[in-house]
Structure formats: structure tokens, C-alpha cells
Amino acid sequence: MGIDLRTPVGGLFSALGVLLTAYGAATRGQPGTEPTGVPVNLLWGLVLLGFGLAMLALARRARRAGRSDRGP
Amino acid sequence: MLLYFACVLGIGAVLKRYVRTSEDFFLSGRSIPAWVTGLAFISANLGAQEVIGMGASGAKYGIATSHFYWVGAIPAMVFVGLFMMPFYYGSRARSVPEYLKLRFDEKTRGLNAVSFAIMTIFSSGISLYAMGKLLHLLLGWSFDASMLVASGIVLGYIFLGGLTSAIYNEVLQFFLIVFGFAPLVFLGLRDVGGWSGLVDRLGTVAHANGYAAGAYTRSWAFMGDAGANPVGVEWLGLVMGLGFVLSFGYWCTDFLVVQRAMAANSMTAARRTPLIAALPKMLFPFLVIVPGMLAMVVSSTGVGGPAAASAVVQGVPAAVTGAALSAPPERAAALRQGIVPPKLDPHTGNPLTDARGHVVLDYDLATPMMLVHFFPAGLLGLGLTALLASFMSGMAGNVTAFNTVWTYDLYQGYVRPGASDAHYLAMGRVATVVGVALSVAAAYVAASFNNIMDFLQLVFAFVNAPLFATFALGMFWRRATGHGAFTGLLAGMVAAAVHHGLSLPAGAQVGVKGGYLGVVTTYPSELAQTFWTAIAAFVTCCVVTVAVSLLTPPRSPDALRGLVYGLTPKPTDAVARWYERPAILAVIVLTLTLVLNVVFA
Numbered sequence: 001m002g003i004d005l006r007t008p009v010g011g012l013f014s015a016l017g018v019l020l021t022a023y024g025a026a027t028r029g030q031p032g033t034e035p036t037g038v039p040v041n042l043l044w045g046l047v048l049l050g051f052g053l054a055m056l057a058l059a060r061r062a063r064r065a066g067r068s069d070r071g072p
Numbered sequence: 073m074l075l076y077f078a079c080v081l082g083i084g085a086v087l088k089r090y091v092r093t094s095e096d097f098f099l100s101g102r103s104i105p106a107w108v109t110g111l112a113f114i115s116a117n118l119g120a121q122e123v124i125g126m127g128a129s130g131a132k133y134g135i136a137t138s139h140f141y142w143v144g145a146i147p148a149m150v151f152v153g154l155f156m157m158p159f160y161y162g163s164r165a166r167s168v169p170e171y172l173k174l175r176f177d178e179k180t181r182g183l184n185a186v187s188f189a190i191m192t193i194f195s196s197g198i199s200l201y202a203m204g205k206l207l208h209l210l211l212g213w214s215f216d217a218s219m220l221v222a223s224g225i226v227l228g229y230i231f232l233g234g235l236t237s238a239i240y241n242e243v244l245q246f247f248l249i250v251f252g253f254a255p256l257v258f259l260g261l262r263d264v265g266g267w268s269g270l271v272d273r274l275g276t277v278a279h280a281n282g283y284a285a286g287a288y289t290r291s292w293a294f295m296g297d298a299g300a301n302p303v304g305v306e307w308l309g310l311v312m313g314l315g316f317v318l319s320f321g322y323w324c325t326d327f328l329v330v331q332r333a334m335a336a337n338s339m340t341a342a343r344r345t346p347l348i349a350a351l352p353k354m355l356f357p358f359l360v361i362v363p364g365m366l367a368m369v370v371s372s373t374g375v376g377g378p379a380a381a382s383a384v385v386q387g388v389p390a391a392v393t394g395a396a397l398s399a400p401p402e403r404a405a406a407l408r409q410g411i412v413p414p415k416l417d418p419h420t421g422n423p424l425t426d427a428r429g430h431v432v433l434d435y436d437l438a439t440p441m442m443l444v445h446f447f448p449a450g451l452l453g454l455g456l457t458a459l460l461a462s463f464m465s466g467m468a469g470n471v472t473a474f475n476t477v478w479t480y481d482l483y484q485g486y487v488r489p490g491a492s493d494a495h496y497l498a499m500g501r502v503a504t505v506v507g508v509a510l511s512v513a514a515a516y517v518a519a520s521f522n523n524i525m526d527f528l529q530l531v532f533a534f535v536n537a538p539l540f541a542t543f544a545l546g547m548f549w550r551r552a553t554g555h556g557a558f559t560g561l562l563a564g565m566v567a568a569a570v571h572h573g574l575s576l577p578a579g580a581q582v583g584v585k586g587g588y589l590g591v592v593t594t595y596p597s598e599l600a601q602t603f604w605t606a607i608a609a610f611v612t613c614c615v616v617t618v619a620v621s622l623l624t625p626p627r628s629p630d631a632l633r634g635l636v637y638g639l640t641p642k643p644t645d646a647v648a649r650w651y652e653r654p655a656i657l658a659v660i661v662l663t664l665t666l667v668l669n670v671v672f673a
Contacts, residue, residue, distance in 0.1 A: 005108055005240050009247060016454065023450045038262070041450040044255050048454075051251070 004062060010055030017049025104236065106341035108243055110348030113332040114356075115242035118249060119199050119466015123360055123459065124206070127439030130364025131412055134274060134288025135672055137364075138357040143315040146350050146665045148323035150658045153346035155637075156324050157333060159547050161342040163634050166334075168327040169481040175546045175635045177554030178485075183561060185481035187535045188327060189474055193507065194532075196470035197514020203463040204515065210440055211456075219515060222460065226468050227508040231501055235335055235476075238468045242332075245461035250352075252458020253359050259446045260366035270362075273369035288365065305600045313603020317610040321540035328473040343654040350661045354668060360439070367412050367438035370445070412438050467511065475503035530572070537606040538564020538613030545617050550636045552617060555624045560617030567612035568605050577601045 024041030129137040165171040169188065173181035204219040229237045264270050274288040305314075323329060323346070333345035412433045443455045479500045484491075542561050545552045573589035577598040582588060586601060595601040 005243055008240075009244055012244065013247065013251070020450055020454065027450070038259065040255055040259065041448060044251075044451060044454075048251060051247075 004059045006055045006059035006062070010052045010057075010059060013048050013052030014056065015052070017045050017047070017052050019045070021045030021049060104239060104335050104337055104341075106336055106344040106348055108239060109332050109336045109341070109345045111246045111352070112239040112242040113329055113345050113349035114353050115246040115249075115465045116332055116469030117329055117466075118246065118356075118462055119195075119469065121195075121199060121202070121466065123249065123253075123462045124202065124436055124439055126357075126360040127364035127367070127442075128435035130361035131368050131433070131435045131438040132364075134278075134365055135357075135361070136288075137361045138668075138672065139310060139314060141354060141357050142665050142669050143311065144319040145323060146354055146661060147315065148319040149346040149350045149353065150661055151320065152324040152330070153333075153343045153350075153654055154658050156543070156547060157343045157346070158339065159635060159637075160330055161334060161336070161339050166480050167476050168325060168330055169477060171635075172542075172546070172557070173481075173485075175632070176552075176557045180542075180554055180558045180561065181481060181485070183558065184539075185477050185485070187532075189477050189482065191532050191535070192328065192470040192474040192477075193510045194514050196467045196474075196507075196511040198518055199463055199466045199470075200511055201515040201518040203460070204519075206440060206459075209437075210444065215519075219512060222464055223467070223508050223512055226464050226471060227505065230468060230471055230475075230504050234500070235331070235472050238472045239332060239335060241468065242465045245465040246352075248454075248461040249458045249465075250359065252455045252461070253363065255451060256442055256446055256455065257358060257362050257366075260363060260370060260442060263370050263446075264366060270365065270369065274365065277368055305597060305603060309600050309603040309607070313606050317537065317540060317606040318603070320544075321536055321538075321606070321610075325539045325543050326536075327477060328469050331473055331476065340654065344657060347654055347657040347661055350665075354661070354665055363442045364435070364438040367442050370442075412441065471504060471507045471511070474507040475500050478503045478507070533602065533605070534565045534568040534572070534609070537568045537609035541610050541613035542617065545614065545621075546636070548637045549618075549621075550629065550632055551621055551626050553621045553624045553626060556617045556619075556621030559620045560613045563616040564609040564613030568609035571605045571608040572601070575601055575604070 020041055022045070024039055024043070024045050028039060028042065126137060126140070129140070160168070160171060163171055163174055165174055167185075169181045169185035172184050200219055200223060203222060204215040207213045207218040208215045229241055233240075261267065261270065264273055278288050329346075333342045336342040336345050412435060414433055440459070443452065443459070447455045479496055483499055483503075484496060488495075538561055541564060542557050545560075546557060570589065572586045574587070574592040576582065576587035576591045576594050577585060577600070578594050578596050582591065585598065595604065
């Protein structure tokens with residue numbers, strides 16, 4: 001009904017992933033940004049981005065499949 | 073965070089176009105796929121009480137808190153999916169109280185609808201209050217502003233898109249919570265040297281508190297005797313009270329969660345909803361309990377070199393232990409366990425101690441402290457958004473359940489029956505606004521009278537305890553009658569109150585904790601008392617319902633078709649793929665749960 005939920009979920013997480021990755025890359029090595037010694041901002045940003053893109057890909061595939069079902 | 077808010081309201085706005093009838097608004101037109109309702113099913117339950125409360129219990133009781141999941145949730149979720157959903161979904165009832173009306177009579181429904189409506193308002197108010205307090209404490213935000221903004225957003229998206237919007241946002245919130253808390257577990261475990269490091273360090277804590285070394289890290293081994301485990305419960309009370317009465321009462325009869333399944337697009341999807349929900353649910357202990365356990369033992373000085381450590385220690389935690397609570401920071405720091413600060417007397421600012429002179433820790437801060445301790449700027453934003461998301465999903469769940477029960481069961485049932493559908497749709501929107509407004513009012517009540525909230529939660533416990541007995545008898549025993557159900561429910565509530573009034577947890581004062589009718593027995597802990605109160609209510613409700621039913625005339629089998637087991641054709645699942653069959657899913661879920669119980673026994 002209405003919208004495929006995977007699209008907004010994928011969009012939000014891709015955007016969050018890009019933001020966090022960029023922030024992590026920009027502040028790499030600065031004191032206070034890596035209190036545990038792991039570049040978490042950078043790494044987790046990439047994880048979020050990956051999840052977001054996977055969701056978008058799934059939504060896209062479902063849309064394609066739906067179109068070909070109804071196609072001529 | 074702003075991005076998230078925009079996304080949330082955007083979903084509401086887009087979905088507004090699809091809301092035409094009251095069924096669309098309250099039941100999502102029964103059109104949502106199972107994986108979405110499944111995730112919403114747990115997300116509605118994954119409110120603030122869950123995230124903060126389970127972290128707090130993890131810090132206080134250790135891994136035994138997982139009993140709330142592996143004993144106290146999964147079996148009931150499997151049961152509601154396999155055996156009860158056919159009646160809820162199949163009877164075309166639009167709410168749980170409405171099912172009671174179809175099965176029993178008007179007065180049973182009225183009793184359930186009124187108590188449920190009041191309960192949802194107060195629980196969403198309590199959650200709102202907890203959020204305002206926490207944001208004020210952690211970030212120094214204004215209590216009023218953060219409450220108003222959060223409730224405004226919840227109001228916005230429910231008002232526009234109804235249940236669909238709430239469900240879609242709950243799925244969004246689910247992913248945010250998972251992705252916001254997962255790094256916390258990873259970083260925390262890394263800090264203490266993995267799971268074995270955690271076991272070692274908690275062993276020391278267990279010794280200091282007078283338990284055997286594994287008391288915090290093994291869930292079953294010490295359940296033989298209530299005195300040997302930090303929960304203070306023995307296995308019989310645990311399995312019967314929590315695993316049977318309380319958990320079945322919540323997961324099988326609470327409209328808040330059942331409503332999500334009722335929005336599914338087919339009978340099979342409705343039955344699959346709680347089963348799909350059970351899969352992530354069984355992994356949640358790692359996400360919400362382990363951070364609490366970690367908070368007890370991580371080194372409080374930070375781990376990333378002196379500069380990073382001082383940034384964390386002097387930054388937000390200093391605000392928590394020092395300025396915000398107006399206590400001498402060095403003194404509070406000396407008394408804390410891991411990074412869990414001591415609870416402070418609100419009047420004097422001194423740390424509270426219990427009867428034996430031990431410092432009382434503020435366990436509710438375990439998870440929030442972990443967030444500010446381990447997350448740098450950037451990730452911290454994500455973590456706080458996740459925390460906010462959990463508050464909002466819990467509140468939205470309560471508000472959508474409230475507006476449905478109010479409109480269908482109370483307004484249509486008693487105030488104005490027989491109006492047009494458009495009228496009820498408008499009423500639903502009004503009820504949403506009123507529900508949110510009442511929640512905010514309840515939050516202010518909670519802020520000014522703490523004892524009133526304790527008292528109300530007690531009353532809810534009495535109201536809820538006997539519910540499952542009524543539903544189980546109603547669904548599986550065709551002879552049960554309306555009079556029987558009604559008197560059984562009332563008797564169960566009274567039994568709960570009487571039992572609570574006659575017992576007292578060890579070391580507690582007579583009053584809101586029990587004993588007001590004279591102390592006959594004492595329990596080793598408050599949880600043990602709660603569990604046995606529930607058992608008393610359940611047994612009383614069963615006995616009275618059966619007795620009164622046998623004395624009153626039965627309803628004809630025709631009137632009960634589709635409502636009672638044995639008079640309803642068995643649901644057939646027309647799905648091709650084996651993994652979509654509810655029964656097979658249920659077996660998988662139960663096997664995995666058993667494995668988890670054994671591994672952490």
C-alpha cells in the first residue's frame with residue numbers, strides 16, 4: 001500500500017552513512033574523536049551506508065519485478 | 073537528527089493521501105506485509121522503558137535479565153501467533169476489547185476498554201517524562217521543550233497517516249535503535265576484553281555482593297534458590313509468574329502489540345507477525361542488556377589515551393555527576409561502580425545508601441552513561457537519535473492503541489453509535505490530539521507526584537494480571553460465559569490486590585510495596601512478589617470464571633462460530649514457500665530460544 005517502506009529506510013540510512021563517514025574522515029586522528037582507539041565514526045558510517053544502499057537496491061528490484069508483472 | 077525528524081514527518085505526509093476510511097486510519101486497511109508488521113510489533117514494545125529499563129536490569133541483575141526475553145516473551149509470542157491470531161484476525165474484530173464483546177458481552181468489553189485506555193495514556197506519559205528528564209540530565213536541554221517537540225512530532229505523523237504511519241515509523245525506529253546501539257556493545261566488549269573478560273570482571277562484582285562468581289553471567293545455574301541469584305527469584309515463580317501469566321497476559325492480550333498484527337494483509341501474515349518479531353527479539357538481550365552489564369565493569373577512566381579520556385570524563389559525565397545533580401564530582405565518582413553513578417538524594421545531594429550501608433546505584437543511567445562514555449561526537453548523535461526513536465516509538469504505540477480503543481470501543485460503543493465512517497475518522501484524529509495532550513499532562517503529573525506513578529503502576533499490574541485467564545478460557549472453552557468472564561476478571565484483580573497487600577518483599581517498608589493488609593509472607597525480592605501476585609490473580613480468575621460460567625446459561629454454538637477453538641475451521645496457510653508457514657517458523661523460533669537458554673544457562 002502506498003509506498004515501499006524500503007525506500008525511505010534506505011534513503012535515511014544512506015544519508016546518515018554519508019554524513020557519518022564524511023565526519024569521521026574529516027576528523028580522523030583529532031583528539032577526542034576516537035576515545036576507544038577505533039575510528040568508529042568512519043567505520044560505522046560505512047556500515048550504515050552499506051545497509052542503506054542494500055535497502056534501496058531491494059526496493060528497486062521489487063519495483064522492477066512489479067512492473068514486469070503488470071507489463072504487456 | 074534533523075534528517076530523521078524530516079523523514080518521519082515526510083512519511084506521515086505521503087501516507088495521508090491513502091487514508092480514506094476509518095479502517096485505513098485505525099487498522100491500516102489490513103494491507104501491510106508481514107515483515108513490516110513484525111518489526112513494528114517489537115518496535116512498539118521497544119519503548120524507553122525497554123531500552124533504559126533493560127539496561128538498568130542488566131546492570132542490576134546481570135544476564136538473568138534475559139529471562140524477560142527467552143522465558144518472558146518468545147513462548148508467548150509464538151503462542152499468540154499460532155493459536156490466538158486466528159480468532160483476533162478471523163473474527164474481524166477491530167480491537168481487543170471488541171473481541172471481548174463478540175465473545176462475551178458488553179460489560180466485559182467496557183471494563184477492558186476503559187482500563188486499557190487509561191493505561192495507555194499513563195504509560196505514554198511516564199515514558200515522556202522519563203525522556204524529558206534524561207535529555208535534561210545528559211544534554212541540559214529544557215525539560216518542557218524536549219517533551220513538547222517529541223510529542224509534537226509523534227502527534228504530527230499519527231495525525232496525518234494513522235496506524236500505517238505509526239507502523240512505518242516504528243520500523244524506521246527499529247533499525248535506528250539497532251544501528252545506534254550495536255556499536256556500543258562492540259566497543260564495550262572490546263574494552264573489557266571480550267565476553268570472557270566481561271565474565272571475569274562481573275565475577276569480581278558478584279563476589280563483592282555475596283554471590284557465586286557466575287551469578288551475573290549465567291541465567292539458569294543459580295535459579296534453584298532465590299537467595300543465590302541477584303534477581304531473588306526461584307525457578308518456579310519465574311517460569312509460572314513471568315513466563316506464563318505475565319508474559320502471556322501482555323503479548324497475547326495487549327492491544328498495543330496485537331494491533332500491529334491485525335494490520336497485516338492476510339491471516340497467514342497476521343499469524344507470522346509475532347513469529348517474525350520473535351527472531352530479532354531473541355537477540356535483543358545482546359543489544360539492550362549487555363550494555364547495562366558492561367556499564368558495571370568498564371574502566372571509568374576511558375581507554376583511548378589521556379587526551380581522549382579526559383575529553384569524555386570531563387565532558388558529559390562530569391555534567392551528569394557534577395553540575396546537573398549538584399554533587400561533589402570526586403565524591404560521586406569514588407562511589408560509582410564501573411560508570412554507573414550512585415543515586416543521589418534529591419534534597420540533600422548526597423548519595424543514597426540502603427539499610428546495610430551499601431551505596432544505591434542509579435541503574436537507570438547505565439545505558440545513557442555507556443553512550444556518552446564510548447561514543448565520540450558524530451556517533452553520539454546517532455546514539456541519541458536512537459534513544460529518542462525508542463521514546464517516540466513507545467509513545468506512538470500507546471497513542472495509536474488509545475485512539476482506536478477510544479473511537480471504536482468507547483465512542484462508537486457508548487457515546488454515539490451508528491454515525492458515518494467519516495465521522496469516526498474525524499473522531500480518531502481528535503482522539504489522537506487528545507491522547508497526546510493527555511500524555512503530556514500525565515508526564516507533568518509524574519513530574520510532580522512520584523508516588524502517584526508508583527501507585528498507578530501497581531493498579532495496572534492488578535488489572536492486567538488476570539487478563540490472560542479470561543482470554544484463554546474464552547478462546548478455548550466454549551462453555552465460558554460473559555457473566556463468568558466479568559466476575560472472573562474482577563475477582564482476579566481483587567485477588568492480586570489482596571495478595572499484594574498481604575505480602576512484602578524483604579527489606580521493604582509497609583506501604584506502596586505491599587503489606588497494607590498485614591504482612592503474612594515475605595518474598596526475597598520485589599520481582600518474586602510481583603510474579604506470585606500474578607499467579608494468584610490468574611488462578612483466582614480461572615476458578616471464578618469457570619464456577620460462574622457453569623452457573624449461568626451458555627451461548628449457542630452458532631453465536632460463537634469464529635470466536636472459539638473447536639467451533640472455528642482450522643486456518644489453512646495458502647503459501648508456497650516452507651519458510652512462510654507459521655508452524656514451521658514457530659518450531660525454528662522455539663529451537664533457537666532453547667539453544668540460547670542452554671548456552672547461557
